[in-house]
Amino acid sequence: MTGTVVALSGGVGGAKLALGLARVLPEGTLSIIANTGDDFRHLGLAISPDIDTLVYTLSGLVDPAHGWGRRDESWNFMTALAQLGEETWFRLGDTDLAMHVARTRRLAAGEPLSQVTDRCCRQLRIATRILPMTDDSVQTRVRTDAGWLDFQDYFVREHCAPAVRELAFRGADAAQALPDAIAALADPGLRAVIICPSNPYLSIAPILAIPPLRTALSQCKAPVVAISPIIGGRAVKGPTAKMMAELGLTPSAREVALHYANLIDVFVVDEVDAGMTEIPGVRMQSAPTLMTTLEDREQLARIALSAADEFSLHQSKFRLP
Amino acid sequence: MTGTVVALSGGVGGAKLALGLARVLPEGTLSIIANTGDDFRHLGLAISPDIDTLVYTLSGLVDPAHGWGRRDESWNFMTALAQLGEETWFRLGDTDLAMHVARTRRLAAGEPLSQVTDRCCRQLRIATRILPMTDDSVQTRVRTDAGWLDFQDYFVREHCAPAVRELAFRGADAAQALPDAIAALADPGLRAVIICPSNPYLSIAPILAIPPLRTALSQCKAPVVAISPIIGGRAVKGPTAKMMAELGLTPSAREVALHYANLIDVFVVDEVDAGMTEIPGVRMQSAPTLMTTLEDREQLARIALSAADEFSLHQSKFRLP
Numbered sequence: 128m129t130g131t132v133v134a135l136s137g138g139v140g141g142a143k144l145a146l147g148l149a150r151v152l153p154e155g156t157l158s159i160i161a162n163t164g165d166d167f168r169h170l171g172l173a174i175s176p177d178i179d180t181l182v183y184t185l186s187g188l189v190d191p192a193h194g195w196g197r198r199d200e201s202w203n204f205m206t207a208l209a210q211l212g213e214e215t216w217f218r219l220g221d222t223d224l225a226m227h228v229a230r231t232r233r234l235a236a237g238e239p240l241s242q243v244t245d246r247c248c249r250q251l252r253i254a255t256r257i258l259p260m261t262d263d264s265v266q267t268r269v270r271t272d273a274g275w276l277d278f279q280d281y282f283v284r285e286h287c288a289p290a291v292r293e294l295a296f297r298g299a300d301a302a303q304a305l306p307d308a309i310a311a312l313a314d315p316g317l318r319a320v321i322i323c324p325s326n327p328y329l330s331i332a333p334i335l336a337i338p339p340l341r342t343a344l345s346q347c348k349a350p351v352v353a354i355s356p357i358i359g360g361r362a363v364k365g366p367t368a369k370m371m372a373e374l375g376l377t378p379s380a381r382e383v384a385l386h387y388a389n390l391i392d393v394f395v396v397d398e399v400d401a402g403m404t405e406i407p408g409v410r411m412q413s414a415p416t417l418m419t420t421l422e423d424r425e426q427l428a429r430i431a432l433s434a435a436d437e438f439s440l441h442q443s444k445f446r447l448p
Numbered sequence: 449m450t451g452t453v454v455a456l457s458g459g460v461g462g463a464k465l466a467l468g469l470a471r472v473l474p475e476g477t478l479s480i481i482a483n484t485g486d487d488f489r490h491l492g493l494a495i496s497p498d499i500d501t502l503v504y505t506l507s508g509l510v511d512p513a514h515g516w517g518r519r520d521e522s523w524n525f526m527t528a529l530a531q532l533g534e535e536t537w538f539r540l541g542d543t544d545l546a547m548h549v550a551r552t553r554r555l556a557a558g559e560p561l562s563q564v565t566d567r568c569c570r571q572l573r574i575a576t577r578i579l580p581m582t583d584d585s586v587q588t589r590v591r592t593d594a595g596w597l598d599f600q601d602y603f604v605r606e607h608c609a610p611a612v613r614e615l616a617f618r619g620a621d622a623a624q625a626l627p628d629a630i631a632a633l634a635d636p637g638l639r640a641v642i643i644c645p646s647n648p649y650l651s652i653a654p655i656l657a658i659p660p661l662r663t664a665l666s667q668c669k670a671p672v673v674a675i676s677p678i679i680g681g682r683a684v685k686g687p688t689a690k691m692m693a694e695l696g697l698t699p700s701a702r703e704v705a706l707h708y709a710n711l712i713d714v715f716v717v718d719e720v721d722a723g724m725t726e727i728p729g730v731r732m733q734s735a736p737t738l739m740t741t742l743e744d745r746e747q748l749a750r751i752a753l754s755a756a757d758e759f760s761l762h763q764s765k766f767r768l769p
Contacts, residue, residue, distance in 0.1 A: 171553035201524045207546035212571040213553075221542040225528035232492035232534075250533040 128436045130156070130318030130349075133311045137162045137330020138177045139194035140356055140364055140418075141323030142184040144431070147424030148321065149185055149255045151432070158256040158311040160340070162325070163240065164267035164296055164333030167279045169217050170208075172227040173234050176279075177330065178244055178257060179226055186251040194364070197222045216284045241305055258311065260334045263302040267333055268295045278329075287366040290373040294328055299336035304343070312343040319435030320344065322353035324416065326367045327386050328374070335390070350392040350438040352431050354416060355380040358397040363417060384409055393434045395427075410438060449757045451477070451639030451670075454632045458483045458651020459498045460515035461677055461685055462644030463505035465752070468745030469642060470506055470576045472753070479577040479632040481661070483646070484561065485588035485617055485654030488600050490538050491529075493548040494555050497600075498651065499565055499578060500547055507572040515685070518543045537605045562626055579632065581655045584623040588654055589616045599650075608687040611694040615649055620657035625664070633664040640756030641665065643674035645737065647688045648707050649695070656711070671713040671759040673752050675737060676701040679718040684738060705730055714755045716748075731759060
């Protein structure tokens with residue numbers, strides 16, 4: 128099948144599938160709507176962790192060991208910063224720093240984040256469009272037993288240790304969805320929307336918290352396929368399972384499916400979760416979802432796209448006389 | 449002799465003598481009033497070239513090959529910046545960058561430059577006080593045949609190639625002199641003021657362009673000793689001699705002495721200029737002024753201080769009954 132594809136993604140886990148999609152789809156047909164709820168200012172620099180992870184992953188610059196940051200990174204800036212007695216809890220590599228310095232300068236000069244990101248993608252020859260969910264500020268905040276924390280304070284400084292009781296996306300209600308993101312979801316040639324296996328509560332929820340984006344997704348004509356970030360009750364990476372338990376949810380693929388139920392058509396779970404109880408209105412599909420190699424990513428991308436195509440075909444059959 | 453000493457300094461040449469002074473004087477007795485006319489914003493970062501050169505020189509971090517920047521520097525940030533298609537004409541090393549990022553953040557948070565500098569000195573265990581001439585913005589500008597240029601555009605981007613016709617220090621008239629600098633010059637225990645062999649027109653002139661600083665210097669009770677940056681008609685480093693010719697001045701030690709004549713008591717020239725015609729009201733002293741080794745710097749520092757002490761003694765003799 129042909130057509131355009133939109134992916135919703137956070138950082139590392141999502142970027143892996145985004146890379147798979149970018150590699151199996153015809154060049155220029157993929158747009159990724161990226162979470163910017165984790166964006167923050169540190170040392171005066173504008174940092175967009177999920178956009179950077181997508182940029183580095185899609186350009187091949189990513190550090191393969193971590194899935195974020197740049198490969199062959201050096202840390203001389205951090206060493207000098209420590210020597211000056213400055214804050215060092217958030218580590219910025221020497222080459223990674225170029226992204227933040229350039230972004231900070233351009234934002235200060237009035238360029239919107241989407242334009243800064245687009246320029247960067249063209250410069251690094253990334254054919255996939257990376258679309259920040261909004262050019263406005265949305266801040267993911269985490270209520271813990273010790274009170275509200277900014278996301279990076281929770282995630283990096285506190286190493287996700289505090290128990291999470293509630294999440295909020297400050298500014299999301301009033302944020303203008305990126306027009307290109309809305310347009311991508313309304314594209315008559317849209318083949319599928321893929322919700323990447325990012326943290327549903329931390330990384331995908333901020334995107335869906337922007338009312339026009341949520342509306343555009345619910346009204347979109349193409350099948351919406353989500354991939355479970357939970358495999359056999361555990362998260363592949365990050366605090367998803369721990370956080371689900373803290374929020375009073377069962378850390379399971381089924382719980383994630385229920386979370387997405389009224390937005391998605393197909394839910395892809397790992398083979399170990401193949402026996403899970405069906406959810407009305409959601410097609411279940413099982414597949415190997417752990418992405419270790421590049422081939423894993425491409426394979427999962429093909430499976431997600433096929434699932435969307437089959438769903439479309441199925442729908443058409445029922446619609447035909 | 450005991451007492452405090454104030455040095456006026458720009459970048460590399462001045463910092464060499466400043467280091468010599470810091471090493472031969474009792475700890476904590478030296479204050480350096482630093483030129484900030486070269487300060488500028490680049491990539492959104494607040495850069496203070498002369499302060500940084502002084503900080504790096506006095507802390508032992510300086511790159512001995514250049515006399516500015518940090519030793520064992522790496523340039524991975526610049527490589528990544530070029531990859532992103534950003535401006536690279538002003539090169540910022542990975543470790544040097546820590547200074548600019550920290551300064552930019554602190555200035556944005558409302559800390560004055562003097563406090564930022566002082567904190568940095570304490571952190572790097574520099575016992576000498578480095579005092580920015582002002583916490584206000586003063587910008588050295590250069591009129592060339594192609595029009596007015598900001599200093600760094602002239603100095604770094606254009607490699608000092610355009611002929612200089614005029615210099616201006618934007619903001620100097622209205623700038624508040626740093627109170628600590630005024631106080632240092634008014635200190636009753638002041639032993640000497642040393643005008644370092646920096647470029648008189650580019651590096652020392654901005655300091656003297658701030659009216660209260662110029663007044664404080666002319667009214668100061670201690671002898672004022674300047675060291676010629678011109679040796680045998682040539683500048684040791686930088687565009688001093690070329691610029692003097694372009695400004696219609698003879699590139700000579702004597703011309704510099706005339707420039708300083710009504711502000712100084714003693715002028716130290718190199719031995720090759722020992723025969724120069726006397727200038728009324730200025731004691732001439734010749735000495736080896738080329739500072740190659742650390743010993744050269746200490747020796748010149750001792751000579752400058754002795755010249756000041758001798759002048760004081762001479763004055764006292766005449767004053768005594």
